[in-house]
Amino acid sequence: MIRELANPTRFMSLSGIALPWIGGLSAVVLVVGLYLAFFVAPADYQQGDTVRIMYVHVPAAWLGLFFYVTMAASAVGSLVWRHPLADVSQKAAAPIGAAFTLICLVTGSLWGKPMWGTYWVWDARLTSMLVLLLIYGGILALWNAIEEPNRAARAVSILTLVGAVNIPVVKFSVDWWNTLHQPASVFRMGGSTIHPSILVPLLVMAVGFTLLGVALHLSGMRTEILRRRVRTLTILEAERLDAGLAHPAPAGPAPIRTGAA
Template sequence: MSLDRYIEPMIRELANPTRFMSLSGTLLPWVGALGALLLAVGLYLVWFVAPADYQQGDTVKIMYIHVPAAWLSLFFYMTMAASALGTLVWRHPLADVSQKAAAPIGAAFTLICLVTGSLWGKPMWGTYWQWDARLTSMLVMLLVYLGILALWRAIEEPNRAARAVSILTLVGAVNVPIVKFSVDWWNTLHQPASVFRLGGPTIHASMLVPLLIMAVAFTLVGVTLHLAGMRTEILRRRVRTLTILEAERLDAQAA
């Protein structure tokens, strides 16, 4: 007996957009509320509890939004790359929906990362911008995101657009490890990793705890936006299908 007989219906069940709508509808308010709550706790710790840095003073407060934004930029790109595989390999109907919802959110957090980094760089490094490997690869990240968003608009037919965007997404995924390890591979003005590194974090707990809380809060806010975006995208596709159906019926009546 083939195992496919059991696996296939299971995948179809999970891929069912109606099932996704009911599950995500239940989850969405909880994830959103938890994200908002953690964000409030995180901001309180950042502004009223966490100490000023002995060298940077209060500008270290920029770190608590800059680092989570950078993490979300990579997180959403990896979500998109996984969804691209889902589209190309398994033709999962929700994969393209997920990818399309993730792109603008990822692009927005990449922009936040670049802008806050720049505003942190001016008082600390004396410059808004430096063409070092980390900053440049992050700028490339934003351009890849924008390229993906533009490609969607350029191709009218959704299935062709999904395939083209998926290929571009996977090619662009090369940039993810470049962003992460740029600070190790090249001599950058940007500091090397101090949280996710071999040998553990090098930040003191008084700063690490608020940073991690902010990172989790940002992630939950991002996931909430992603789920909401996927739900809207499913509705958009229903609208498209029904509009085509209506046009076909009107054609049939006219004939």
């Protein structure tokens, strides 16, 4: 199954079928999630209505981390097996992960101002998340700096794996240091500390965001496969043109000139 999917032509065929379904499902789940977030979930007894920011902030944070882990797994595929689809997966995941990390930081800042009295504090969780965004920026810059896709993939893979050190730091920063950011309250030993009336809309939004992220990733991979085909054909055309110029076609018979010059 995985070997079949790993064939780019097969991947294009299967992803072409799955993409509209995943995209449509993400839209439906997000609409349901937004309804639950705004019309069903109660305001928090301490944070009031600002808790509604959590329904976009937390899923965005999860996806920022999720896409980095996806890139790190693909980086192993690139370095160990040198599989072109692993390169494609890495490249497609980077802008999506960066965008969700940016959403997490901005929405967190907008949540922090009314609750903490400041948009930003150099807290371990916030700082490690900012470092994650900067790593994403470096990876995107490196992809654009090296033209040859295979060389770019190898360089980016190394950077991605080095940057993966930051992932456990983000996750456990609230446990390792005394932070202003609250500790883990959904995935923790002993179960979630969030009341179901707030937890259920959060999980629905998280599923909707994840489906959206997967749809965007599949779409990005399809585009990257096409981009590589275009690149290959463009090089092929250029080679043919060069060969044509180096060995021009033999000249035909001279035109018969009639009349006075």
